Amino acid sequence: MYKLTDYLHNGLLYVNNMARGRHKKLSQLMIYATTICQSRCKHCSIWQKPHESLTLSDIKAIVGSRCVGRRTVVGLEGGEFVLHPQAGEIMQWLHENHPNYTLLSNGLAPAKVVDAVRRYHPVRLYISLDGGRETYKNMRGVDGYERVVELIETIKDEIPVSLMFCLSPWNGFEDMDYVIGIARKYGVDVRIGIYGTMAFFDTKAEMLNEDDFAARIPDSIHGTSENYDFVALYDEWRKGRLNLRCQSIFSSLVIHSNGDVPLCQNLDVVLGNIHENSLDDIFNGKAACKTQCRYSKECNGCWINFHRKYDIILLRNFEKLLPKRLIEKFYGPYSWTDDAGITYKRYFEKI
Numbered sequence: 001m002y003k004l005t006d007y008l009h010n011g012l013l014y015v016n017n018m019a020r021g022r023h024k025k026l027s028q029l030m031i032y033a034t035t036i037c038q039s040r041c042k043h044c045s046i047w048q049k050p051h052e053s054l055t056l057s058d059i060k061a062i063v064g065s066r067c068v069g070r071r072t073v074v075g076l077e078g079g080e081f082v083l084h085p086q087a088g089e090i091m092q093w094l095h096e097n098h099p100n101y102t103l104l105s106n107g108l109a110p111a112k113v114v115d116a117v118r119r120y121h122p123v124r125l126y127i128s129l130d131g132g133r134e135t136y137k138n139m140r141g142v143d144g145y146e147r148v149v150e151l152i153e154t155i156k157d158e159i160p161v162s163l164m165f166c167l168s169p170w171n172g173f174e175d176m177d178y179v180i181g182i183a184r185k186y187g188v189d190v191r192i193g194i195y196g197t198m199a200f201f202d203t204k205a206e207m208l209n210e211d212d213f214a215a216r217i218p219d220s221i222h223g224t225s226e227n228y229d230f231v232a233l234y235d236e237w238r239k240g241r242l243n244l245r246c247q248s249i250f251s252s253l254v255i256h257s258n259g260d261v262p263l264c265q266n267l268d269v270v271l272g273n274i275h276e277n278s279l280d281d282i283f284n285g286k287a288a289c290k291t292q293c294r295y296s297k298e299c300n301g302c303w304i305n306f307h308r309k310y311d312i313i314l315l316r317n318f319e320k321l322l323p324k325r326l327i328e329k330f331y332g333p334y335s336w337t338d339d340a341g342i343t344y345k346r347y348f349e350k351i
Contacts, residue, residue, distance in 0.1 A: 010251070011317055021284075026283070028251070029253050033054045033081055033084055033090070033257060034080075045203070046200070053257055054257055056086045061274065065278060067284055071100065072098075073100055076104065080105065091122070103116065103124075105128070106128045107129070107147055124162060129164065129165060130170075133145040152182070162190065164191050165190060166192075172216075177218035180220045184220075192231055193305035196302050207238065217232060229312055242335065243334055243335045244312070244315070245300065245333075246264070246295065255279075261282045263292065266302035266307070267301070271288045
């Protein structure tokens with residue numbers, strides 16, 4: 001779960017980035033370091049791509065950028081990162097030079113993940129789990145549920161663990177409830193996302209569109225930090241009753257295994273490539289700042305948790321301190337409908 005200090009840091013960083021447009025710092029940097037993957041997921045086609053990986057030299061150059069600060073959370077994933085041909089070298093270098101890094105795993109190679117955690121000490125381990133045994137096999141294309149549970153049981157007392165659940169066309173709210181139950185059983189965190197189309201992953205299925213969406217959210221989600229309002233407000237967003245300008249693109253970034261640096265995970269808009277320019281030039285260059293400003297004012301086109309949880313948390317914390325009219329002076333107009341406001345209040349009554 002996020003701490004109060006995390007919220008305060010991100011709020012101050014947002015203000016800094018707005019005031020110093022060409023000298024922005026990243027709060028989080030997700031590196032899709034390899035396409036190598038042993039899963040066969042329906043909601044992600046990265047495993048069908050040719051094998052491609054960023055090198056240790058690439059990682060050093062990326063993390064050594066001025067826009068990456070000491071408190072920037074660097075996330076390693078793939079594909080399956082522990083299958084990266086230089087996985088150990090990269091994690092050893094990060095452990096020594098930027099210890100504030102996390103690891104995301106599908107859990108299908110538990111021994112490799114446990115060894116990586118014990119040797120290289122990431123600050124958090126994210127493990128994908130999208131339901132019970134049958135749901136897992138159907139959604140991920142392999143029979144790996146037992147290996148994921150084995151990994152959770154083995155490592156839960158050695159490192160902060162977050163289970164990553166994605167609500168998708170291939171599972172449902174009962175699976176969400178199940179994964180929340182697993183998280184509580186083992187005393188670990190849970191982060192809930194909702195399926196969306198992303199060009200890098202070649203996701204093509206239709207977005208979730210159920211008439212009784214909000215009514216089906218399980219009660220077990222209450223008390224799971226920022227998850228409830230993200231899931232509940234999805235229904236408002238897809239019905240066109242919620243408008244949030246995307247601000248995460250000023251302080252959150254992803255890098256793909258081919259070196260591309262997209263504006264965000266949803267749009268096929270590439271700011272540059274690290275093999276051609278430095279990350280500082282790509283993220284804080286004049287052209288990038290112009291693109292970021294344009295999309296931050298007009299884009300409300302996705303509900304991807306990497307981006308939209310940032311906007312929800314940012315606003316809910318500002319609203320604790322300032323009236324809406326003052327927030328809109330620097331953030332710009334935004335809207336929660338009456339239904340969204342009720343959802344918002346219910347959430348805070350539960351935590």
